[in-house]
Amino acid sequence: MFPDREHxxxxxxxxxxxxxxxxxxxxxxxxxxxxxxxxxxxxAWVAEAQEATWKTPADLKARYPSASIxxxxxxxxxxxxxxxxxxxxxxxxxxxxxVKRMGTHAEYSKWKC
Numbered sequence: 457m458f459p460d461r462e463h464x465x466x467x468x469x470x471x472x473x474x475x476x477x478x479x480x481x482x483x484x485x486x487x488x489x490x491x492x493x494x495x496x497x498x499x500a501w502v503a504e505a506q507e508a509t510w511k512t513p514a515d516l517k518a519r520y521p522s523a524s525i526x527x528x529x530x531x532x533x534x535x536x537x538x539x540x541x542x543x544x545x546x547x548x549x550x551x552x553x554x555v556k557r558m559g560t561h562a563e564y565s566k567w568k569c
């Protein structure tokens with residue numbers, strides 16, 4: 457089961473326990489429902505992202521060297537090796553991560569980022 461699926465993206469009490477707010481968890485849960493082999497990688501990424509202290513893209517790249525930085529706030533993460541891609545927008549000053557989309561490697565190759 458996806459542990460945070462039952463929480464609303466505006467559930468203040470839930471988010472007070474984490475350093476970073478990740479908005480869009482239902483998108484990730486839905487993806488995991490359709491791609492069970494991605495579930496553990498998604499859960500691990502969410503857990504780490506919620507505890508992250510990234511203040512700049514350089515901080516993020518120090519932990520995720522293979523992440524692709526897109527402009528001021530966009531990031532593409534590789535999950536489960538290169539099997540899946542996760543596109544997010546990170547607002548470093550407010551410590552907010554917004555999930556944009558997640559897809560397979562084949563789907564990612566068709567994205568216009």
